[in-house]
Amino acid sequence: MKPLSNTVEQFKESIFSTMTKMAIENKAINLSQGFPDFDGPKWVIDLASKAMNENKNQYAPSMGILPLREAIAHNYKRFYDFTVNPLSEVVVTTGATEAIFCTCMGILNPGDEVIVLEPFYDSYLASIQLAGAKVVPVTLKAPNFNFDIEELKAAVTSKTKLLIVNNPHNPTGKVFTAEEIEVIGNLARENDFYILSDEVYEFLTFGVDHKPTATYGDLANRTITISSTGKTFGLTGWKIGWAIGPAHIIKAIHNVHQFSTFAVSQPFQWAMAEALVKMDEYLVEFKADYLRKRNLLISGLKECGFNVSNPQGTYFAMAFLPEGENDVDYCKKLIVEKKVATIPTSAFYIKSDEGTKMIRFCFAKKDETLEAALANLK
Ligand SMILES: Cc1ncc(COP(=O)(O)O)c(C=O)c1O
Known part of the structure; x- marks a missing residue:
C-alpha cells in the first residue's frame, strides 16, 4: 500500500499519554498531565445543563x-x-x-x-x-x-x-x-x-x-x-x-x-x-486555591530534598535533578518506586539537552492528592 503522510509519520505518542498510561499501570499518583483531578465550579456546569435543556x-x-x-x-x-x-x-x-x-x-x-x-x-x-x-x-x-x-x-x-x-x-x-x-x-x-x-x-x-x-x-x-x-x-x-x-x-x-x-x-x-x-468572585477563590496548592507542593518537595523552582505562573513546577540523573529514567523510577508520576522535560525540547536535567510536577490536584504524593516521595 502507498505510504501515509510523511509529516504525520514522524509524530510520536505524546509524552502525556505515555506517562499517564504508566501511572495507571503502576497505580501511581498522577502529577504528570496538566489537568485538575477535581471538577470545575458547579454553577458553571449548571449553566451548561440549562443550555442543553433550552x-x-x-x-x-x-x-x-x-x-x-x-x-x-x-x-x-x-x-x-x-x-x-x-x-x-x-x-x-x-x-x-x-x-x-x-x-x-x-x-x-x-x-x-x-x-x-x-x-x-x-x-x-x-x-x-x-x-x-x-x-x-x-x-x-x-x-x-x-x-x-x-x-x-x-x-x-x-x-x-x-x-x-x-x-x-x-x-x-x-x-x-x-x-x-x-x-x-x-x-x-x-x-x-x-x-x-x-x-x-x-x-x-x-x-x-x-x-x-x-x-x-x-x-x-x-x-x-x-x-x-x-x-x-x-x-x-x-x-x-x-x-x-x-x-x-x-x-x-x-x-x-x-x-x-x-x-x-x-x-x-x-x-x-x-x-x-x-x-470576578470565582477568580479570588481560584487564585487563593492555586497559591495554596503551589506552596503545599513546593514546600513539600523541598522537604523531600528536591531542588524545585518557584513558579510565578501556571500550575506546574520544575525540579532540577541531581548531577548524573536523566529525566526519563528518573520519572520511571519515581513511578515504579515512589508511585508518583511526573513528566520528563526533555519531551519539551528539540535543540538543547537541558530538559534531561529536569522533571515537571503538576499541582492542579486536590490537596489530599498532593499530600499523598509528598508522603510517597519522603
Ligand atoms: C501552553 C498550552 N497551550 C495550550 C494548551 C491547550 O489548551 P486547550 O485545552 O484549551 O486546547 C495547553 C494545555 O495543556 C497548554 O499547556
Missing part, C-alpha cells in the same frame, strides 16, 4: 455564538483595557489547541520559519510541521529560563513569519517580563513577523500580573492572542478556546476552522458566555 444543541455559528464573543471581548476590555471587536476580531475554537493549529495553517506557507521558545507545548511543533513550515528553536536557559537576546536575534531570518510565545509558560512557570516582551516585539516590528501569544494560563499567576502581548504598543497589529477556559475554570474537557487578532488574520484562521471543525459545542459556549462575565 434546546441549544444544534450547530453553533462557525465564528462562535455572539454572546460568547461579546463576553470574551468584554473581558479583554475590563481585565486588560484592550479593545476587541466581537464581530470581526474573535473566533471561538475547540480549545486553544485548535486555535494554535488554525493560526499556523492560516498564516504559514511551506518554507516559512517559525521561532519557538523551548521548552514548548508539543502541539506547536505538529501544527507548524503540518503547515509545511520550519521550526527554529531558541532555548530558554535554566534556572531562570531567560532567552539570550543575541541568540534570539540570530534566529531571525528573512523567512521568519511567526514567533510563538507562551506566557505564563508551560512547563517552566515563567512569566515573561515587560522587557522580554519588548525585545520580542521590537524584533517582530523590525523584521515584520507575526506573534502567536498562547495565554491559556492568563489567570494563573502568583504575585505578578499578566499582560497580554497584544497590549504592548502597536503589537496588536501583528499578534494573535490565544486563550481558553479549560485552565481558568478547571473544565479542560469542555475545550472552549479562542483566537483574537486583527480582522484579516481572524478571517484566515476562521477559514481553517470552518473546514476542520466548522463550529464548537453550542451548550458549552452558552455556559461560558454567562460564566466569563460573572467570574
Whole structure:
C-alpha cells in the first residue's frame, strides 16, 4: 500500500499519554498531565445543563455564538483595557489547541520559519510541521529560563513569519517580563513577523500580573492572542478556546476552522458566555486555591530534598535533578518506586539537552492528592 503522510509519520505518542498510561499501570499518583483531578465550579456546569435543556444543541455559528464573543471581548476590555471587536476580531475554537493549529495553517506557507521558545507545548511543533513550515528553536536557559537576546536575534531570518510565545509558560512557570516582551516585539516590528501569544494560563499567576502581548504598543497589529477556559475554570474537557487578532488574520484562521471543525459545542459556549462575565468572585477563590496548592507542593518537595523552582505562573513546577540523573529514567523510577508520576522535560525540547536535567510536577490536584504524593516521595 502507498505510504501515509510523511509529516504525520514522524509524530510520536505524546509524552502525556505515555506517562499517564504508566501511572495507571503502576497505580501511581498522577502529577504528570496538566489537568485538575477535581471538577470545575458547579454553577458553571449548571449553566451548561440549562443550555442543553433550552434546546441549544444544534450547530453553533462557525465564528462562535455572539454572546460568547461579546463576553470574551468584554473581558479583554475590563481585565486588560484592550479593545476587541466581537464581530470581526474573535473566533471561538475547540480549545486553544485548535486555535494554535488554525493560526499556523492560516498564516504559514511551506518554507516559512517559525521561532519557538523551548521548552514548548508539543502541539506547536505538529501544527507548524503540518503547515509545511520550519521550526527554529531558541532555548530558554535554566534556572531562570531567560532567552539570550543575541541568540534570539540570530534566529531571525528573512523567512521568519511567526514567533510563538507562551506566557505564563508551560512547563517552566515563567512569566515573561515587560522587557522580554519588548525585545520580542521590537524584533517582530523590525523584521515584520507575526506573534502567536498562547495565554491559556492568563489567570494563573502568583504575585505578578499578566499582560497580554497584544497590549504592548502597536503589537496588536501583528499578534494573535490565544486563550481558553479549560485552565481558568478547571473544565479542560469542555475545550472552549479562542483566537483574537486583527480582522484579516481572524478571517484566515476562521477559514481553517470552518473546514476542520466548522463550529464548537453550542451548550458549552452558552455556559461560558454567562460564566466569563460573572467570574470576578470565582477568580479570588481560584487564585487563593492555586497559591495554596503551589506552596503545599513546593514546600513539600523541598522537604523531600528536591531542588524545585518557584513558579510565578501556571500550575506546574520544575525540579532540577541531581548531577548524573536523566529525566526519563528518573520519572520511571519515581513511578515504579515512589508511585508518583511526573513528566520528563526533555519531551519539551528539540535543540538543547537541558530538559534531561529536569522533571515537571503538576499541582492542579486536590490537596489530599498532593499530600499523598509528598508522603510517597519522603
Ligand atoms: C501552553 C498550552 N497551550 C495550550 C494548551 C491547550 O489548551 P486547550 O485545552 O484549551 O486546547 C495547553 C494545555 O495543556 C497548554 O499547556
